[in-house]
Amino acid sequence: MRSAYSFEGKRDMTISRRDLIKAGMVAGTALSVPSILRAQAAPSAAQTVRIAGGNITNFDPYATTTYVTVDHGLAIYDTLFALDSKLAPQPQMVGKWGVSDDQKAYTFELRDGLGFNDGSPVTAADCVASIRRWFQTASGQLVKERAKDVSKKDDKTFTIVLKEPMGLLIDQLAASANYLLFVMREKDADRPPTEPVTTHIGSGPFKFNEALFRPGVSYVYDPNDKYVPRKEPPSGLSGGKIVRVERVIKEVISDAQTALAALQAGEIDLVSVPPANLFPMIESDPNLVLEDLHKSGDDYLLRMNCLQKPFDNVKARQAILHLVDQEAFLHIINPNPKYNRPITSLFGTNTPYTNDANIGWYKKGGNPERARQLFKEAGYAGEKIVVLQPTDWLPGSNAAQFLAAELKKIGINAELAPSDWAGLAARRSKKDAVEAGGWSIYPSSAVDLSFGDPLSTAWMNMDGKSYYGWLKNDEYEALRAKWADGTPEERKALARTMQQIWWDAVPSVFLGQSVTPIARRKTLTGLVSFPALLPMWNLQKS
């Protein structure tokens, strides 16, 4: 068939089939050119690691406690000190450090050759500014209160002078439970605390590829060729952070089933939080493996509003302590028992301060009769208990439903208040009675590692103002204030006393601990094991 478009006096514009095919080939080639050019410039797929992870909604690690942001911080920033695999602090950016005889003045000297990925050198001024920014966070608050002066001595040296000796200073500088002390450029760190840092300039092992950044879709990290790794082997967040692949891409895959299908098909290499109900499927796939990287996992808990009835009465709070059957709750959170264990210590299951003081309340299967009796002793008269149910967080949603059912079984007027986490997060800040839009109890979780740090872990205080629930206990707070001063052995003793008070006062109740392994293809190796976080250095892909 020939299409004729001949016009009098003009060139014959007949298009033959051959012309059409030629034109198609030219067009196809033209369309392919950009991808060919990109393919030549881009790292090889074989050395690109793809990770299915969460959405980063804030890039400033001093503005949020979400782990995806901390992971981002670990990639592009470095830290002065870092915890090793045994959770002991080790120097990282710091080369040498010392303390004065009176234990008040600490001097730190940076390692040689440290530089930011924009080409500028890391100086002591950057460290001082970063420490001051960290002071504005809950994690840095204690050191801020104890510090008399933080200043640079020269380009590589800075000092922290304390008002009183503080045995925990280095531990605090290395702490990884909430806000890590990442070193930024002075001009970034000097921004007002309420203004998030939006640049991505750090001295860490990776640099953030802003050209390929697609908010809510993917985050691309390339090796930082200016990074100077330590000589020691990697251990936890410390040691030599050597990047062994050409690129790491974090992809936001919001549907867990899709993420797993992509892992099975080899489109991604790692799923950071695979859903527990799909563990059997992963275990049956010869190309995949579940790996317990985080070891101690997440500790699930219930937080109670201690300002309103019935939980303004300690007996009612103790009733919840006795009501909870941790094994049953854990089963609905994660049906794989090998990843679950009960918790009895305020200081978690795997921290240096885990202990067994005052844990007589724990009984396998719970003790609903005792709970019923305690509610009666509390003078419970049928008041409505509003259980906040985070519908978009499956373990929390299930736990809330189960709790409401258990409360009803012992005659308590429990009512579920379903909402997404955003709704829960807003409602939990209300101190009003439930009739006025307040709340009674809600499920939450925290990484076990944070339980070893009662100073910067907000929910471990009892100051009556800082964290939802608002229980006040001066005796406990006085002990918490001593936490930073003693030796490790003294802190262990302190932990026992604090725990004694905690389980008498009961600001919160544990539901148990569940470890979430990562799911990876067997071709991806070299993952660094550390609670809650997912460092990207040392990864290898075969």
Next chain:
Amino acid sequence: MGAYILLRLISAIAVMAMVGGFVFLLLRLASGDPAAMIAGPMATQQTIDGIREQLGLNQPLPVQFAHWALGILSGDLGDSILAGLPVLKLISQRLEPTVSLSILTMILSAAAGVSFGIFAAWRAGGLVDRMLTAFSALGYSVPVFVVGYFLIYFFAIETRWLPVQGYVSVHNGVGPWFSHLILPTIALGVPYIAFIARITRASMLEVLSEDYMRTAAAKGASTYAMLFHHALKNAGAPILTVLGISFAYLIGGVVITETVFNIPGVGRLVVDAINNRDYPVIQGVLILVSGLYVLINLAIDIAYTLVDPRIRY
């Protein structure tokens, strides 16, 4: 007709103004706090209050609304609270996948749905008709995500013929672009194919029973001429209505498909924004989508006059 279009455009602006006010109020009255979402689950109230202050969320609602409305009038939908980027930029980044998926789905749905409907009407009561009717009932009933997971299992995991998830821009090659859209298009298209096929079949059956069709048959018109020249033209108006409505609904249905196939489109953008209470993004997307709905309705009305010249305004 020009006056009619002008009138419709004016009413469209009024509708969008009402939508804007409604959406703004609805979001502010709903529970949830973007500052709490930014700060993370373990943040203290002090931290959250600081973020609220910085984002201007403590300002009175009329002040916040005035800022937003003035921005809209000057073509600025504001900045995302979370990403810190202009909402228009975020939407434009996500537009290509959604538009690609929607257009491919509509092409597939219209082509397959109308063809199935014509064929079923032609063979009404026969085996083919019963099979197509059964497919229509099933296709319209089965949720998109079930079809999606089914397709992923067979065509991506078992056979490895097609990718599981993701999107490749058309600028990176037509082949990869198309291969990433085949499964989502089928998954999203199945209910629309079923719906359009049912409407087409019913409409065609009605027309085929008309006297003039018998006359055409008596005059020796071919099956092709009867079906496509005589019947389809007269059955076209309701089919066109359904196509238009389907396209409008498609924008809503695309959210689930984008989630199942991890396509970074406008649907996922708005779902993420809702989860994080990113007000400017939600408002911006809703304003644009409502505008699109209004335009589609307008386009359908105009198309009526083209398909059936008897319709006049």
